[in-house]
Amino acid sequence: MKVKLYAGLLSSCLLATTLLQGCATSVKASGMQNPPPREAFSNFGRIEVKPMVFRSGYVGDSAGLAKIEENLKKDLSASLTNWNARPSNGRTLVLEPVIEELEFKHGAKRVLLGPLAGSSGVLVRIKISDVNGVVVALPEFFQRADAFAAGFVMGVHDNLMLTRVANLASSYIIANYDHPQGGPTGADAKNITGR
Numbered sequence: 001m002k003v004k005l006y007a008g009l010l011s012s013c014l015l016a017t018t019l020l021q022g023c024a025t026s027v028k029a030s031g032m033q034n035p036p037p038r039e040a041f042s043n044f045g046r047i048e049v050k051p052m053v054f055r056s057g058y059v060g061d062s063a064g065l066a067k068i069e070e071n072l073k074k075d076l077s078a079s080l081t082n083w084n085a086r087p088s089n090g091r092t093l094v095l096e097p098v099i100e101e102l103e104f105k106h107g108a109k110r111v112l113l114g115p116l117a118g119s120s121g122v123l124v125r126i127k128i129s130d131v132n133g134v135v136v137a138l139p140e141f142f143q144r145a146d147a148f149a150a151g152f153v154m155g156v157h158d159n160l161m162l163t164r165v166a167n168l169a170s171s172y173i174i175a176n177y178d179h180p181q182g183g184p185t186g187a188d189a190k191n192i193t194g195r
Helices: 004-021 061-082 107-117 147-152 157-177
Strands: 046-050 090-105 121-130 136-137 140-143
Touching: 046 061, 061 090, 061 121, 061 157, 121 157, 140 157
Parallel strands: 046 090
Antiparallel strands: 090 121, 121 136, 121 140
16 A cells, blocks of 8 residues: 555656656756947947847747837837937948747647646847948847746736847847947856756
8 A cells, every 4th residue: 555655656756847847948048148249339320120030940939029029129219219310420230139949838828738838938149240240249138937937827927028038138239339348148047058
């Protein structure tokens, strides 16, 4: 009888461990801090933001991409209007936002499965270069939504993750306009590649 009870407990523990491991996102960042750009963005007379895309060959959630892009445009709108109203100096800075990875649990999957749908995660990289392709900065931005927190509030945290990653990216761009200083990626020590 005791052997059956122990075997049952062991099986339950193994199942719980497997489920918890399945809840973690595989999306990771390469570090916690983005280095400063090669020069201040204010050195450029014009700043152009390209439409957000998924990295080449990656198929992701188009609704998630649209939400991140919408938030990034909203965050940068006033600053871009002011920056681009200055006299042109013949230099243009081009920002190309790319979603490297996106695990976005939402809709029926999140409602039906709750925490068992797993965590959400996103990694966005922005190639910031001049019109000749010389890279000025290549920052990355990471956010995640914990499976349990997101699951118990029916996906609110999943959607907030998309807003937060756009906020991080726009904050980096605005902060580095006058002086190159870098900025956070949004990752903590648990969400770094290789850990």
